[in-house]
Amino acid sequence: MNLDPASLSALADRIVQKTESTYADxxxxxxxxxxxxFLWLMVAQWLFGIFIAVTVSPYAWExxxxxxxxxxxAAVVLGGLLSALPIALIILRPGWVGTRHVIAxxxxxxxxxxxxxxxxxxxxxxxxxxxxxxxxxxRDWKVLVTATVTVAADHFLRGLFIPESVYGVADASIWRFAxxxxxxxxxxxxxxxxxxxxxxELRRIAENVAQVEAFAEREALTAAPMPVTMPAMA
Amino acid sequence: xxxxxxAAWRGGGRGKARGNATLIAVIALWAxxxxxxxxxxxxxxxxxxxxxxxxxxxxxxxxxxxxxxxKPLLIMVTHPQxxxxxxxxxELRRLIARFEAxxxxxxxxxxxxxxxxxxxxxxxGPVLRNASSIRGVHVFVDPGGSFAARLGATTSGHVLxxxxxxxxxxxxxxxxxxxxxxxxxxxxxxxxxxxxxxxSTGTTPVFGCGLRSPAVRG
Numbered sequence: 001m002n003l004d005p006a007s008l009s010a011l012a013d014r015i016v017q018k019t020e021s022t023y024a025d026x027x028x029x030x031x032x033x034x035x036x037x038f039l040w041l042m043v044a045q046w047l048f049g050i051f052i053a054v055t056v057s058p059y060a061w062e063x064x065x066x067x068x069x070x071x072x073x074a075a076v077v078l079g080g081l082l083s084a085l086p087i088a089l090i091i092l093r094p095g096w097v098g099t100r101h102v103i104a105x106x107x108x109x110x111x112x113x114x115x116x117x118x119x120x121x122x123x124x125x126x127x128x129x130x131x132x133x134x135x136x137x138x139r140d141w142k143v144l145v146t147a148t149v150t151v152a153a154d155h156f157l158r159g160l161f162i163p164e165s166v167y168g169v170a171d172a173s174i175w176r177f178a179x180x181x182x183x184x185x186x187x188x189x190x191x192x193x194x195x196x197x198x199x200x201e202l203r204r205i206a207e208n209v210a211q212v213e214a215f216a217e218r219e220a221l222t223a224a225p226m227p228v229t230m231p232a233m234a
Numbered sequence: 235x236x237x238x239x240x241a242a243w244r245g246g247g248r249g250k251a252r253g254n255a256t257l258i259a260v261i262a263l264w265a266x267x268x269x270x271x272x273x274x275x276x277x278x279x280x281x282x283x284x285x286x287x288x289x290x291x292x293x294x295x296x297x298x299x300x301x302x303x304x305k306p307l308l309i310m311v312t313h314p315q316x317x318x319x320x321x322x323x324x325e326l327r328r329l330i331a332r333f334e335a336x337x338x339x340x341x342x343x344x345x346x347x348x349x350x351x352x353x354x355x356x357x358x359g360p361v362l363r364n365a366s367s368i369r370g371v372h373v374f375v376d377p378g379g380s381f382a383a384r385l386g387a388t389t390s391g392h393v394l395x396x397x398x399x400x401x402x403x404x405x406x407x408x409x410x411x412x413x414x415x416x417x418x419x420x421x422x423x424x425x426x427x428x429x430x431x432x433x434s435t436g437t438t439p440v441f442g443c444g445l446r447s448p449a450v451r452g
Contacts, residue, residue: 059317061444062446078271081267082268112272119321119413164280164410164411165276
């Protein structure tokens with residue numbers, strides 16, 4: 001079937017619009033899926049933090065006198081605070097751009113709290129890198145920037161005022177900060193590249209869906225058979 | 235407050251702008267509270283135990299544990315129930331690994347203080363298990379904490395190092411914060427002192443549980 005130029009132009013417009021709306025729908029569905037994951041993660045981290053505090057250091061001692069350790073209070077109160085707002089926003093404002101940045105900030109601060117609760121264990125520092133991988137589920141590189149800036153600001157300020165809390169020594173060189181930040185930037189760069197590839201792939205799928213649907217609609221309207229040519233996958 | 239701001243946001247127009255502003259204010263307040271909470275946490279972590287008394291300048295001849303002539307000696311005083319001491323013991327384990335190249339290995343001791351009137355199973359727990367599992371470390375009980383007091387220790391995790399000639403080289407902690415593992419000034423000072431280099435310091439603050447009850451400490 002031959003299409004006149006006006007119909008062809010209308011069909012092209014329809015495909016572009018449909019591509020954009022399908023792409024936006026795909027991205028939004030991913031965002032909501034990521035937020036559902038973070039909802040459970042926030043609850044799990046809080047419970048895990050309390051479990052660690054209660055099992056590892058339930059009490060602080062002064063001779064024979066004991067009192068509930070500050071670790072337990074930090075896990076219950078600070079951990080609860082860290083999870084509360086992200087959970088509230090996931091429930092009340094799902095998909096809002098601010099929700100994911102609050103989650104990114106909270107997730108990095110959770111790393112700091114868990115490192116504290118486990119006595120600064122080197123192994124717990126991996127939580128930072130795991131968190132960045134989790135945040136990449138959003139497929140939004142700006143979320144990774146928020147997390148990276150939070151990590152860098154936390155290290156920089158603590159390095160400036162209480163360097164012992166990060167590096168163990170009072171006279172750590174500025175290169176220690178650069179070394180820590182460099183590893184985070186390295187992972188973020190790889191994740192951001194992965195996000196870019198994945199979004200390109202998602203857009204191509206949205207284009208294919210839009211073309212198939214537009215031709216199918218057109219075919220139904222004209223009730224005449226029309227060849228449908230699928231674009232080759234790049 | 236959050237729900238109200240969301241309702242305003244859903245209302246659209248001016249209400250939406252007002253709702254957004256309120257929501258951002260809630261987020262800002264939350265961020266300040268989180269950062270404040272972390273600062274409180276670190277303040278606690280970086281508050282050392284009670285100031286120790288002066289340690290003997292030479293190892294006491296009549297001490298509960300013998301010093302062998304020509305061998306350095308390292309002793310850590312611990313509270314058997316203190317959870318923070320886990321970090322000190324883990325750091326002691328790492329510190330000892332740095333002694334391998336020393337021509338003469340130091341005698342290594344960990345004492346467990348037992349306050350007056352404490353139960354029979356007072357010393358049982360992770361501190362005893364952890365200390366006993368460190369290669370080359372001799373663990374002993376300090377009834378009443380009198381030996382710890384003689385060494386001037388007031389806080390669990392206090393380490394004293396005496397040289398081969400019996401002279402005090404170091405007195406202090408080997409963690410950089412309470413219950414916090416990682417590099418510390420104390421460890422570096424001990425390594426330098428034992429290898430004959432000039433240590434950066436002879437004393438460091440000790441982070442951990444108090445060895446004596448508040449009433450006893452006075």
